[in-house]
Amino acid sequence: MAAMIREFHYQVPWRAFGAHPGHHAGVSVGDGFEFQGHASWLSQPDPRHLDVRATLANPFGHLMVKSFRQSSAIPVYLLADLSASMGFVGTRSKTDMLAELAAAIAFSAYRTGDPFGFFGCGETLLPELTIPLRWHKGLAGDLRARLSQLRPSGRHFGGLAACAAEMGRRKALVFLLSDFHAATGSIEHTLQALLHHDVVPLVLWDSAEYARLPAWGWTEWADPETGQRRRLFMRPSLRARIRAAYAERRAELRHLFVSHGREPFFIEDRFDADALTRYFFQA
Numbered sequence: 001m002a003a004m005i006r007e008f009h010y011q012v013p014w015r016a017f018g019a020h021p022g023h024h025a026g027v028s029v030g031d032g033f034e035f036q037g038h039a040s041w042l043s044q045p046d047p048r049h050l051d052v053r054a055t056l057a058n059p060f061g062h063l064m065v066k067s068f069r070q071s072s073a074i075p076v077y078l079l080a081d082l083s084a085s086m087g088f089v090g091t092r093s094k095t096d097m098l099a100e101l102a103a104a105i106a107f108s109a110y111r112t113g114d115p116f117g118f119f120g121c122g123e124t125l126l127p128e129l130t131i132p133l134r135w136h137k138g139l140a141g142d143l144r145a146r147l148s149q150l151r152p153s154g155r156h157f158g159g160l161a162a163c164a165a166e167m168g169r170r171k172a173l174v175f176l177l178s179d180f181h182a183a184t185g186s187i188e189h190t191l192q193a194l195l196h197h198d199v200v201p202l203v204l205w206d207s208a209e210y211a212r213l214p215a216w217g218w219t220e221w222a223d224p225e226t227g228q229r230r231r232l233f234m235r236p237s238l239r240a241r242i243r244a245a246y247a248e249r250r251a252e253l254r255h256l257f258v259s260h261g262r263e264p265f266f267i268e269d270r271f272d273a274d275a276l277t278r279y280f281f282q283a
């Protein structure tokens with residue numbers, strides 16, 4: 001039996017510019033419920049919104065109608081790091097987590113009424129893992145099945161920055177998913193490329209990488225992006241240094257992402273859809 005796809009809810013603090021009706025506060029005049037003001041009948045000839053009181057008060061005797069803003073749909077994208085480090089298997093496979101998250105985002109966008117698109121990237125943008133914006137009920141399950149079979153490769157996620165040119169100029173909600181085990185300059189470059197959009201950083205870590213290390217004993221470490229292996233004799237002082245390095249990295253990533261508009265959302269070992277909903281509504 002296929003695993004249930006978890007749904008979360010999201011909102012954005014900006015007005016949508018699209019003409020397609022949707023869930024989010026927009027800038028277009030239409031059949032919404034947000035009262036904008038009054039307008040002349042000549043500019044908006046809609047008898048349903050005729051306002052007798054405003055018409056009688058108009059000094060020029062013009063017919064006046066109530067004007068409303070239409071709620072609109074927004075583009076939602078997932079940009080996923082598919083470099084080799086995302087193939088790590090610890091408490092769980094990061095690839096399985098990636099597939100679960102991609103399905104949740106696609107499903108939640110569909111339920112909200114927003115079109116969803118996906119870009120998978122390693123060193124370059126991967127055309128075979130590119131899905132243009134669409135409304136499609138079955139996309140979440142299809143995407144999860146494809147990503148579950150994935151074997152990430154590549155030395156870095158440089159292709160993420162190239163996605164901006166593929167998304168066009170319309171402002172979008174962009175989920176940026178990676179473990180962000182990359183140079184800060186590379187992450188900064190990606191964020192600069194996406195500066196026009198509302199970027200939600202999803203930081204995917206595994207506690208086996210740093211929190212559940214043994215106090216004593218030989219351990220073997222492998223760099224998935226270079227293939228190099230190294231044996232280390234683990235001891236309490238080394239374990240403490242590794243944990244401290246991850247704590248420092250967490251603070252560094254938070255500072256970087258906040259400076260570009262949003263707090264990062266850390267996902268460790270399991271995805272909590274309710275926590276992601278709180279992330280949006282308690283911001």
